[in-house]
Amino acid sequence: MKTMLTRVTINGEIKEWTIAPGDLLLDVLRREGYLGVKRGCETGQCGCCTVLVNGRAINSCLFFAAQADGCELLTIEGVAQGDRLDPLQEAFLEHGAVQCGFCTPGMILNTKAFLARHPDPTEDEVRDMLAGNYCRCTGFRKPIEAVLASAQACRAKGRGKPPRARKAAAR
Ligand code: FES
Ligand code: FES
Secondary structure, three states, X not given: OOXXXXXXXXXXXXXXXXXXXXXXHHHHHHHOXXXXXXXXXXXXXXXXXXXXXXXXXXXXXXXXXXXXXXXXXXXXXXXXXXXXOOHHHHHHHHOOOOOOOOOHHHHHHHHHHHHXXXXXXXXXHHHHHHOOOXXXXXXXXXXXXXXXXXXXXXXXXXXXXXXXXXXXXXX
């Protein structure tokens, strides 16, 4: 079988993987031990395989691993800082937005990419954003509350910073 080498920065670490040209990123990530990336519909509908590629949320079941060559990837394993959960993860827990957790990595990563571009979203915008992440147990009310609360907390934190840092935080 024809193989190739792909080099990525994933969760801050440089990795080289031997892949076949047709390998999907979902399969490669799970094979390499990133099991927070979930396999659901495999047709781009459920969002549970979401990861960030250069800051953009993508469905890894529809993305060739070869396309990730040279890119920066973020999976749920890289979201917490050591033992400290990301504030968005904290918000999901505080608001009861996690039950079985199968959809949660995809929701968190999709939301991170979204909030980086929309730091002050409306409820409708959050609802639209989460429409691509199916949740079979919690529903959407609590995740929406968690996202809005997390965005508000980030903005409040930003207000305590000097204007230049605030600008950078909003980018
Ligand atoms: S497994 Fe990729 S969108 Fe469902
Ligand atoms: S928490 Fe179970 S699918 Fe969302």
